[in-house]
Amino acid sequence: MASAASRAVDRRFRLVGFSERDGLVVRSMVRLLAGRTRDRWTAVDADPVHLVIVPVGFIGDLPPGAAAMNVALPLRADDLWSQLDRVSGQLALDEGMLRPGRSDTGEARPVAAGPGRRLQLLRWPPDALLGSDLRYLRLATMLGARPFAIDELAAKSNIPLATCHAFAAVLHANGVAQWLIDPDDPHADEGNAGLFSRIRSKLGLEGPR
């Protein structure tokens, strides 16, 4: 896998809703993190941008198509760093979904979803692919538990089929999942469904999705 430095991408962000002084602090902090964050972030004043940073509690319109990130003041470098890297991971995942047949070395990998094929997770995916998006965490968790056909994955997770297909393609392209052709029928028995449902209900958890 390529190193973090070699994968770094130039990204643009702008600030919305900050006072001039707080804005300066945020920009300075991002500059100080240069070379440490996963991507190279540059502050700009006009769209298009990859990311809009707003203060916690901000109410207002945000430009469409950009990720949004809330930051709390006083600013903590660790928090800012962590949030920027999570946004980078999410952007990489979204961009990967637009070109699902490519690995990060640019080499084409066959995408072999099809009837009778199930996707098996070979290892837990890199953090950068998952970010903090609960949908991807859930899909990866399901695929780690047993191989799934994508239509079944979508039905059981209640996540749109297109998202499941795209996520599967990204996992495959990154070498962390493989397609199985006509494996043994791995359908889970539903014996404990009632127990899991009761636990979810008692703990206030959604699902099963």
Add this chain to the structure above:
Amino acid sequence: MNQEHRILFTGTIGVGKSTAVSSLLGGPLVSEAVDGDGVPVAVDHGDVVLDNGDRLRLYGTPGQRRFEPTWRALADGAMGLVVLVDHARPSPLADLAIYLENFLDLIARTGCVIGVARMHAGHEPGLDAFADVAARHGVVCPVVPVDVRDRAQVLSLVDLLLVQLESRGG
């Protein structure tokens, strides 16, 4: 007759096993002497009574070798495992390897979630290194950062554990 179901939270001393369970249940835990091999060891747990009268018991259990009879007794028949790793310790990857080895049977039979506590952005090892250790043990399971004081984050660990169990059917 009502049944008891167990989920174990394991990890090094001080990582926050009892804190995690307490955060989740919103109250103090009960200390129980578990007799694994003629030597009772005090173990904290909290209970959830399900709507059919069954009891879900969440244990904060030691996982060190010297307590092996105790955690083996608890792992027998448990429905899943949460491994908490303290990122601030000198060798968190080695810690994880020990817990995966100790609980490999339970993990293979049920499910597992790895929660990395006290993790700060940019500090090595990153989450991917923990996933590498799991992969080397043949374990494919969620690896996520967690603040054990935050109920929502602990609940998320249990949610991912349930997602695994539901996918496997049990």
